[in-house]
Amino acid sequence: MTTTNATVRKEAEASLPSFVRRRKWSIADMLIHAVLIFLTVCTVFPFYNVLLMSFSNSAAIAKQAVYLVPTVFDFSAYSYILHEPRFLKAFLVTAFVTVAGTSLNLLGTLTGAYVLSKSGFPGRRLVMSGIIFTMFFNGGLIPFYLTMKNLGLINNLLVMILPVAINTFYMIICLSFFRTLPAGLEESAKIDGANEIQILYKIVLPVSKPMLATIALFYAVDRWNEWWHGVLFMTNVNLLPLQALLRELLTNYQQVLSSIAASVIVQNTGLHPEMLKMAVLIVSVLPIVLLYPFMQKYFSKGVMIGSIKG
Template identity: 75%
Template sequence: MEPAVQTQAQPKVKRGKRSPVDIVIHLVLALLTIATILPFYNVLLMSFSNSVAVSKQLIYLVPTVVDLSAYHYIIQEPRFLKALLVTVFVTVVGTAVNLTVTLTGAYVLSKTGYPGRRAVMALIIFTMFFNGGLIPYYLTMKNLHLINSLLVMVLPVAVNTFYLIICIAFFRTIPAALEESAKIDGANDIQILVRVVLPVAKPMIATIALFYAVDRWNEWWNGVLFMTNVNLLPLQALLRELLTNYAQVLSSINANISLQNTDLHPEMLKMAVVVVSALPIACLYPFLQKYFTKGVMIGSIKG
């Protein structure tokens, strides 16, 4: 008769208690999170408020009224739709041009056997610290016939040197065996870049695309500098104009009576401008979030 096998009950694993240090760290992180979110929350609520509520409290935490006067003032501007379309064009076309030039240039410069690579890199890095000045810049755009052209907000900023360096660092981390195997199969350099390298670089491409899209969406300086046609101003430049000229618009004799009766508080208009200018591009973050954390650190590790 075989002896009965006695099974010992496994002791339950008790969750360790949080140490005072962990509690302090969580409290500090919670306070930092609140301190980060609070300004955005305050901006959003103040943009939907009215002049009376804004005048009573500097920090607007509890919504007491919903007033869309600030947004109505912005949207009813006749040039608003045109400016929005200009900004969408600059963002879409500009980001495409940025990615095309940056990725192709970074791929070439990442090759150690490229003749003159160091000299080219030195010239590129030089542009990070020095420029020709505003007057030569304007004269160059004038000689290229880019005044009052939407391309003036796309072509002069086709490459960001910092983003280019990030792409170069990433391309150097890709194993050379991948490209060598593709060359054995008869692929040329363009096919290797499109079919082998870029699919591996999706996190980096998504991150750089997001950076470029934000830059192009916030474009206003070139629009103000090179656009004499007010119908070609980008959205950010138009919002800036509405904000700076608000007092003159309301006090002008020819101002619309409905605008004079609106009694907009300057802070309301400022917050509404912030929301209108930031909300559309902020909607891109959820779609690229899964790539962002990995892509923003890519290339920081030296291979």
């Protein structure tokens, strides 16, 4: 009987997939993986549904609100967006704001955090108190607008860069990280004759790539999604950022559909409001989504591996 049970067990194990045979799976392992797979599906499915709806059409949307498999591929929504005369200008504006803004963000945040991480910096606590104060209090929208107007930043792309040059929260993250670096790194560099700028850019930043990549990605997402300052300070429609233009397209189309001729417009164009909404979402997030895989490798790397050799 024992031999028979052992033979049956071996045959059952042989029928399992190879990746299961390589590891002794317990019931707890299977439950954990099942829960993780379920959560992954719950996370990915909304994005999957948005993507399919953006390629759908009015008839398909009328039949089903949730998509499991694609039934039709209609590029009307994307055509409507891409054929907007101001689309290319808005894209270039947003690209400039993202690249220039992120560069300035990193320059100001990293240098400021590095200086404030020095215990010998005079007035460090007073400066930090002033920085933290800005996280809880501000002058209000009207004084902010008047300040930008007095600085000549109305209808100026710098209005989407300079007022948000430093994010206080991100600076505190960098400051906390710099404080964890061993003092031996800087001391050895000073012995070799390096000054503070050389220490920052040749010693500190190379061992801070995971933190640097994370902060850069956060800033890039913020600058790419910039629309409020564009709406508030840009009276020239040719200077609107991409997000503000997409918002305007969606709002205008929904206002048109609120008229009596809405059904006729949808029938003639084949463009359902949900299609346009989902296409706007895809266009607005796609560049940042494509950026994530290139930054991901820095998130899991050890920060201090190989930085000090004893």
